[in-house]
Amino acid sequence: MLGQMQDWPLRVSRIIDHAARYHARRPVVTRTVEGPVARTDWASIHLRARKLAQALARLGLRKGDVVGCMAWNTARHLEVWYGVPGAGGVLHSLNPRLSHEQLTYIISHAEDGWIFCDADLAPLIAELWPGLPQAKGCIVMTDRAHMPETAPPGALCYEELIAAEDGGADWVTGDEAEACGICYTSGTTGHPKGVVYSHRSNVLHAMAMIQPDMLGFSSNDTVMPVVPLFHANGWSTGFSAPMAGASMVMPGRDLSAPSLWEMLDEGVTITLAVPTVWLMLLAHLRETGRALPHLQRVVIGGSACPKAVIEAFQKVYGVHVLHAWGMTETSPLGSFCSFKPEMAALPDDERLDQQLKAGHPPFTVELAVMDEGDEPMPWDDTSQGRLKIRGPGVVKRYLKETNDVADRESWFDTGDAATMDENGYIRITDRLKDVIKSGGEWISSIDLENMAVSHPDVSEAAAIGVPHPKWDERPILVVVPRPGAEPSKESIIETLRPHFAKWMLPDDILFVEEIPHTATGKISKLTLRKQLAEQGYTLPG
Numbered sequence: 001m002l003g004q005m006q007d008w009p010l011r012v013s014r015i016i017d018h019a020a021r022y023h024a025r026r027p028v029v030t031r032t033v034e035g036p037v038a039r040t041d042w043a044s045i046h047l048r049a050r051k052l053a054q055a056l057a058r059l060g061l062r063k064g065d066v067v068g069c070m071a072w073n074t075a076r077h078l079e080v081w082y083g084v085p086g087a088g089g090v091l092h093s094l095n096p097r098l099s100h101e102q103l104t105y106i107i108s109h110a111e112d113g114w115i116f117c118d119a120d121l122a123p124l125i126a127e128l129w130p131g132l133p134q135a136k137g138c139i140v141m142t143d144r145a146h147m148p149e150t151a152p153p154g155a156l157c158y159e160e161l162i163a164a165e166d167g168g169a170d171w172v173t174g175d176e177a178e179a180c181g182i183c184y185t186s187g188t189t190g191h192p193k194g195v196v197y198s199h200r201s202n203v204l205h206a207m208a209m210i211q212p213d214m215l216g217f218s219s220n221d222t223v224m225p226v227v228p229l230f231h232a233n234g235w236s237t238g239f240s241a242p243m244a245g246a247s248m249v250m251p252g253r254d255l256s257a258p259s260l261w262e263m264l265d266e267g268v269t270i271t272l273a274v275p276t277v278w279l280m281l282l283a284h285l286r287e288t289g290r291a292l293p294h295l296q297r298v299v300i301g302g303s304a305c306p307k308a309v310i311e312a313f314q315k316v317y318g319v320h321v322l323h324a325w326g327m328t329e330t331s332p333l334g335s336f337c338s339f340k341p342e343m344a345a346l347p348d349d350e351r352l353d354q355q356l357k358a359g360h361p362p363f364t365v366e367l368a369v370m371d372e373g374d375e376p377m378p379w380d381d382t383s384q385g386r387l388k389i390r391g392p393g394v395v396k397r398y399l400k401e402t403n404d405v406a407d408r409e410s411w412f413d414t415g416d417a418a419t420m421d422e423n424g425y426i427r428i429t430d431r432l433k434d435v436i437k438s439g440g441e442w443i444s445s446i447d448l449e450n451m452a453v454s455h456p457d458v459s460e461a462a463a464i465g466v467p468h469p470k471w472d473e474r475p476i477l478v479v480v481p482r483p484g485a486e487p488s489k490e491s492i493i494e495t496l497r498p499h500f501a502k503w504m505l506p507d508d509i510l511f512v513e514e515i516p517h518t519a520t521g522k523i524s525k526l527t528l529r530k531q532l533a534e535q536g537y538t539l540p541g
């Protein structure tokens, strides 16, 4: 016997319909690319997304067509976020920080036809244009007065397209399994790979994310995604915030600490970004003596969260830290370090240590730590293995690949090394390729980095393995001192010493002005290793 309930395909258009109907006047505040702060709400974003969908239909967009979008976090980007899938298209988010070569590759590989871009990014799209023969045209997300001088030939003006429509047409409907969006992986080796989200996977993922143990958004929240919408599906915020009826603050292009602080002052209660952003903001707060009067929670993920950052937010500013783990292939969020009763009962300092874990998964995500033979490892908080994941928001196969990337039991190998504790909390110990292998043992680069940045004069640190004739590899630490500070190697080793076995301590510490980062703001160990090799670096003595 089948159930006799209604058929209600889980399509993302329903999210913006819901926000516009029941949370119509919740503000969405943007630092616009043109400069001033602009205010709108869900009702208006919904209407304009409908108009955009009509305009795209008029331009000949057909169901399943891929549409590129290179834009900062703004209200207009949210309109495109819904307008494109609402017109039956598949939105391919483009990271402007990728190299020209990578951008040309992914835009061609995904076969982007129409391409949206912010006005300041139009010159970049224009440069790429000759290498994009499949592109149909470019739509610049601004008004006529701000149309850039340099743009692809025949570029259209977004506001003119919107103004010509009435928003009266219905969304394109269809099966919830249809493609909705594409994000490419950061691809440190080989070509980036396309992850194709479905309407269903995005809706289910957002529903999982707004649960209290996860992002926990409600209509009383004001959400500011500092993480760009083009990075890993925008950490679901473009879907989960309107689903919960939350307000949003969109920080635009300027992600400097003073600009972020000003936008946080718009009443933001919860904000999300990678640790480097928070290191920068905390330094700014220290220098200026500014506080965070509205902020209640900060979500930190994308790379390991240093203890010093958690401590500063919680103890100095009274802002609760949610450490999260995820990846482009997993929609992206897979776990949150929220407090189950066992953790809530711990003394403050012990709980702080536990917050270095990436936490536990929501319903719809299954996590397992497995050994090389694919056997589950004990939940003992110490056995390290491969982190695997499965669920309706996890990739099965990359775009245009012929083989599944998930195994027969649907497990996707994340490439991360992790442990699992008795309460089901994972601790990410490393990327498997970044683990430092010394004398047959594993040293976690993340643990070394975390402890190094707890030194008062260290602003950022990267631990990498350098080849060693006897031990295979030995760890070294590359350190960026705080501005004006000159920490000694010995003082950094002394900070590490109580927390590591002797053989785990770095053989050398190098001081640099800057550590290279990837297009998504993570430390690029690949570039760092290359730089050291080019400089002919060798281990001391």
Ligand code: AMP
Pocket (backbone or CB within 6 Å): 185, 186, 232, 300, 301, 302, 303, 304, 305, 323, 324, 325, 326, 327, 328, 329, 332, 358, 414, 415, 416, 428, 430, 431, 520
């Ligand atoms: P991306 O697909 O670019 O978001 O990268 C995903 C990768 O980022 C994961 O496989 C992890 O290696 C890393 N990552 C994400 N969150 C964390 C975290 N909380 N701790 C450590 N690594 C993380």
